[in-house]
Amino acid sequence: MGEQPVRVLACGDVEGxxxxxFGRVQAIQKKTGQFDxxxxxxxxxxxxxxxxAEWQQYTTGAKKAPIxxxxxxxxxxxxxxxxxxADGCELAExxxxxxxxxxxxxxxxxxxxxVSGREALQEPAPAHCFTSKDLTALVTPLxxxxxxKGVDILLTSQWPRGVWHYGNxxxxxxxxxxxxxxxxxxxxxxPRYHFAGLEGAHYERxxxxxxxxxxxxxxxxxxxxALATVxxxxxxxxxxxxxxxxxxxxxxxELVKQPQDVTENPYKRPGKDKAxxxxxxxxxxxxxxxxxxxxxxxxxxxxxxxxxxGRKRPSDGARxxxxxxQDGDRPKQPRRHPQPSGPCWFCLASPQVEKHLVISIGTxxxxxxxxxxxxxxxxxxxxxxxxxxxxxxxxxxxxxMEKYKSALRSFYKSKGDRCVLFERNYxxxxxxxxxxxxxxxxxxxEDIKEAFMVQAQEQQMELMEIPEHTDLKQIAPPxxxxxxxxxDSGEKLFYRIQKHFPLQFGREVLASxxxxxxxxxxxWRECKQTREEEDEACKQLRDDFQPFDFAWED
Numbered sequence: 001m002g003e004q005p006v007r008v009l010a011c012g013d014v015e016g017x018x019x020x021x022f023g024r025v026q027a028i029q030k031k032t033g034q035f036d037x038x039x040x041x042x043x044x045x046x047x048x049x050x051x052x053a054e055w056q057q058y059t060t061g062a063k064k065a066p067i068x069x070x071x072x073x074x075x076x077x078x079x080x081x082x083x084x085x086a087d088g089c090e091l092a093e094x095x096x097x098x099x100x101x102x103x104x105x106x107x108x109x110x111x112x113x114x115v116s117g118r119e120a121l122q123e124p125a126p127a128h129c130f131t132s133k134d135l136t137a138l139v140t141p142l143x144x145x146x147x148x149k150g151v152d153i154l155l156t157s158q159w160p161r162g163v164w165h166y167g168n169x170x171x172x173x174x175x176x177x178x179x180x181x182x183x184x185x186x187x188x189x190x191p192r193y194h195f196a197g198l199e200g201a202h203y204e205r206x207x208x209x210x211x212x213x214x215x216x217x218x219x220x221x222x223x224x225x226a227l228a229t230v231x232x233x234x235x236x237x238x239x240x241x242x243x244x245x246x247x248x249x250x251x252x253x254e255l256v257k258q259p260q261d262v263t264e265n266p267y268k269r270p271g272k273d274k275a276x277x278x279x280x281x282x283x284x285x286x287x288x289x290x291x292x293x294x295x296x297x298x299x300x301x302x303x304x305x306x307x308x309x310g311r312k313r314p315s316d317g318a319r320x321x322x323x324x325x326q327d328g329d330r331p332k333q334p335r336r337h338p339q340p341s342g343p344c345w346f347c348l349a350s351p352q353v354e355k356h357l358v359i360s361i362g363t364x365x366x367x368x369x370x371x372x373x374x375x376x377x378x379x380x381x382x383x384x385x386x387x388x389x390x391x392x393x394x395x396x397x398x399x400x401m402e403k404y405k406s407a408l409r410s411f412y413k414s415k416g417d418r419c420v421l422f423e424r425n426y427x428x429x430x431x432x433x434x435x436x437x438x439x440x441x442x443x444x445x446e447d448i449k450e451a452f453m454v455q456a457q458e459q460q461m462e463l464m465e466i467p468e469h470t471d472l473k474q475i476a477p478p479x480x481x482x483x484x485x486x487x488d489s490g491e492k493l494f495y496r497i498q499k500h501f502p503l504q505f506g507r508e509v510l511a512s513x514x515x516x517x518x519x520x521x522x523x524w525r526e527c528k529q530t531r532e533e534e535d536e537a538c539k540q541l542r543d544d545f546q547p548f549d550f551a552w553e554d
Contacts, residue, residue, distance in 0.1 A: 005245045006245070007034070007243055008242055008243070008244060010242075012041060013044075014043070016051025028241065038070070039112070040070065042072070042075065042157050061093065064092075070096050072156075075116075075117055080127045087100070101134045108246050110153070113153070113154050115157075135185050150189060152244060153191055153194075153195070156186075159198070161183045163183065163266050165267075166391075172201050172226075183266075187268070193244070194222060195240070202236040202238070206471075207262050210222060220247070346382050348384045360552070363384075370524070374516065374527070377437045378436050378437070379435045382430065389478070390473075409488065411548040418437070418440055420435075420436050421435050427503065434506060454514075461501075464493070480496060481496070
């Protein structure tokens with residue numbers, strides 16, 4: 001269809017810096033031509049005398065906005081005076097307050113849903129806050145129609161809580177950022193673009209899907225973009241320009257095209273849905289509890305106290321178990337991850353875990369010597385809580401896992417080894433990331449890659465290469481069985497397991513003549529050690545690894 005795209009600019013918190021903002025817009029328009037509208041999220045007004053004086057110039061008509069500008073309402077008590085009524089109105093020529101919440105449909109048919117202010121934490125709600133009633137009043141008329149597919153744009157001042165799940169990393173503090181109600185709103189309204197401010201950060205999340213693959217018809221993707229404050233000293237991006245053809249006049253096949261880097265929906269996480277279904281209203285979901293830290297009672301035989309305060313390393317005389325927490329409470333299991341149905345050999349709180357094999361303990365992950373190790377320094381990185389695979393991990397667990405990976409790479413390098421990681425998410429209950437050192441002089445990374453490719457082909461399996469910065473979550477939705485290898489070059493190989501998969505495949509490749517040439521060690525059961533040998537090996541490994549162990553630094 002020969003539809004004309006609408007040219008839109010979106011902007012973060014203006015905080016009264018109107019001259020700076022409009023100066024920048026004019027420069028852009030001079031370069032690239034006129035835009036149709038400017039949408040501002042976050043706090044539009046400032047509270048300084050300079051900001052008041054600038055605003056005066058626009059209300060008196062001495063200055064005029066160079067573009068149709070639409071703004072959200074106050075996000076703090078101090079700026080509520082600028083919004084005389086809850087409904088939208090013109091504040092100055094070309095500057096319009098959209099209102100408390102609603103849908104604005106442009107001449108082109110572009111549909112923009114918006115909610116002003118912050119989530120109210122008490123009743124009656126202050127003027128700069130919205131309530132669940134506001135959100136219900138916004139959503140019900142839209143989603144009530146069977147034709148509803150989503151809105152073109154959603155404007156909120158606060159971030160949606162958890163938008164970073166399955167996505168790229170963000171610099172904001174995820175513990176305190178965002179509103180669960182906004183997350184629920186975004187999930188229901190399925191905006192093609194969602195803009196937010198207030199955090200002083202610029203974050204363009206990878207696009208995410210709005211449908212469940214193979215279960216629902218394909219839908220358009222959503223893009224979340226947070227913008228920084230106008231004229232911020234760190235020069236973070238505060239203006240975003242884009243062209244958009246309104247959904248209602250788009251070719252349906254064009255609309256649902258999925259970009260290469262699309263991810264799972266951050267608001268639909270397994271395990272989270274049940275909790276949310278029970279409170280399908282807009283009430284905030286309980287905060288997710290952090291994975292707890294485990295503390296150990298050390299009566300070290302070698303004498304000498306443990307270094308510093310905080311986390312201790314497990315040692316020969318450590319008494320293990322969750323009830324050794326400092327406050328004496330038994331740790332509550334974090335709500336968000338599913339508990340194992342039977343005993344789990346790898347949950348750190350489980351009586352089955354072989355705790356003498358543990359080398360290091362972080363906040364979310366731990367490091368252990370592999371049982372029946374291929375080589376003396378073959379280790380596992382495991383999450384403390386019960387997760388089945390890498391794609392189910394929250395961002396904070398992934399972050400710590402990356403720290404362990406990089407610590408191990410440095411450790412192996414100091415020993416003249418390169419590092420190969422692999423994970424088999426198939427007939428395994430708890431995620432185990434296998435980390436195997438391969439001597440640098442034994443073979444090149446290319447040879448290791450070749451060995452994996454060739455042996456996979458022999459078994460009629462096609463290992464595919466995935467781009468270095470692509471997240472596994474983008475390729476494998478939770479629940480997908482897969483095998484995955486990461487080489488020290490950053491190259492990643494991936495196989496989506498169809499029906500059957502040789503359980504020892506990763507070990508077989510690394511033990512083969514082409515790599516470590518220890519074919520008799522391919523099966524871990526053939527490599528078992530006695531408890532005494534394991535104790536000795538772990539003690540040695542802990543001491544060796546300690547200079548590289550970031551968990552020690554606390």
